[in-house]
Amino acid sequence: MDRHPASSAFDRRTIGLTLVLGLFAAGPVGAQSADARTVEAGDSAILSLIESGAIDVWSDAPVVLQQPARVRHELGAVVNPQPGDGGPPRIMAITPGGAAERMQLSVGDRLLAVNGTALTADSATHVLREAVEAEDGRLAMQVQREGSVLALNGEVDRVELPAYRIEVDPLPADRGCGRISLTLKPPAADRLYPAVLHEIDGKLPGPLDSEVFRVRPGKRVLKISEAIDSRRFDRIENLQRDKLLRNERFKYLSIDVEPDTTYRIGVRFDPEQTRPVRDQAYWEPVVWKTQEQRCR
Numbered sequence: 001m002d003r004h005p006a007s008s009a010f011d012r013r014t015i016g017l018t019l020v021l022g023l024f025a026a027g028p029v030g031a032q033s034a035d036a037r038t039v040e041a042g043d044s045a046i047l048s049l050i051e052s053g054a055i056d057v058w059s060d061a062p063v064v065l066q067q068p069a070r071v072r073h074e075l076g077a078v079v080n081p082q083p084g085d086g087g088p089p090r091i092m093a094i095t096p097g098g099a100a101e102r103m104q105l106s107v108g109d110r111l112l113a114v115n116g117t118a119l120t121a122d123s124a125t126h127v128l129r130e131a132v133e134a135e136d137g138r139l140a141m142q143v144q145r146e147g148s149v150l151a152l153n154g155e156v157d158r159v160e161l162p163a164y165r166i167e168v169d170p171l172p173a174d175r176g177c178g179r180i181s182l183t184l185k186p187p188a189a190d191r192l193y194p195a196v197l198h199e200i201d202g203k204l205p206g207p208l209d210s211e212v213f214r215v216r217p218g219k220r221v222l223k224i225s226e227a228i229d230s231r232r233f234d235r236i237e238n239l240q241r242d243k244l245l246r247n248e249r250f251k252y253l254s255i256d257v258e259p260d261t262t263y264r265i266g267v268r269f270d271p272e273q274t275r276p277v278r279d280q281a282y283w284e285p286v287v288w289k290t291q292e293q294r295c296r
Contacts, residue, residue: 062167069163073132073156076100079111081124088112088144089124103141103154110144132156176259177295180222182211186266186288188229195267195285198250199223214295215257222253224285226267233274240277253285264289 076098081089088110094100111119115131115138131139137156142149180200186192197205197213201221205213225245230238255263266288273281 062169064165064167066165067161067163070161072159072161073137074099074159075128075132075156077105079124079128081119082121086121089119089121099154099156103139103152105141105143105152106145108145111141112144112149113142115140176217177214178217178257178259179262179293179295180205180213180215180220180255180257181262181264184264184289186264190288191269191271192266192286192288193229193269193283194227195265196225196227197222197265198225212262217257217259220255220257222255222265222285223250224253224265224267225250226269226283226285228267228269228283232269232271233277237274237277244278244280249280251280251283251285253287255287260292260295262291262293262295263287264291 076095077091077100078093079089080092083090091100091105091107091109091111094105094107111124113119114127115134117127117131119127137158139154139156141152143152144150180197182195182197185194199205199222200213200215202223230241233241253265257263264287266286267283268286268288270282270284273279
């Protein structure tokens with residue numbers, strides 16, 4: 001599980017109006033087929049829901065995930081509602097073959113108005129959503145392009161999404177669980193430093209900001225990289241470490257997980273083994289502390 005810096009303010013604003021506008025309207029639920037078909041769901045999506053607490057697989061009752069049938073409208077463009085120059089909302093990218101391309105929108109265009117309503121940095125997202133919902137996807141846009149003002153018209157793409165209902169069964173009550181934890185900083189006096197957890201049993205362990213992971217009892221294999229304080233290395237060694245991290249150099253740690261036990265993970269540093277750094281003999285992943293702690 002790689003940990004990345006938080007997105008910039010630009011990234012957060014742009015995501016809100018990315019390739020899919022995310023405009024949903026209620027639609028009729030189609031007739032259910034008499035024949036059921038089982039499809040294996042994506043592990044990362046389910047794991048994210050478990051780690052966020054939306055799904056509690058250690059509860060006594062199953063969890064039901066459901067969504068009614070709905071319609072999604074897709075503009076097919078990335079819009080930055082608050083460009084750095086303070087100007088009108090700007091088209092950042094166009095999806096080939098999408099609605100924006102059919103309307104003849106271009107990268108760099110500034111959106112001045114939609115369906116007669118002027119757009120501002122604060123209102124762009126709201127106005128676009130309201131325009132699509134009110135006109136069922138029909139847009140009349142006033143666009144600024146290289147000093148000229150153009151009138152562009154068209155309809156956004158309409159995607160009908162069926163209703164779904166997914167039931168997640170809880171784990172058997174007698175199985176219990178254990179925890180893998182990165183929450184506490186290891187004692188540096190013992191040459192112990194934080195670890196970065198990338199995978200558990202070959203899979204992403206959960207959301208990027210998680211530090212505690214519930215796992216089933218039994219043998220678990222962790223994919224780990226080191227996060228040793230850079231002050232423990234000289235300039236050349238740190239350059240070599242950076243290159244290793246860019247090339248995704250990891251080590252593996254096997255743990256026999258017991259129920260109701262928390263395993264605190266770190267790395268042990270050996271300053272006598274830093275030359276050459278590329279051999280990675282200077283660190284090993286370790287369980288630096290175990291703790292009895294009820295896990296449900």
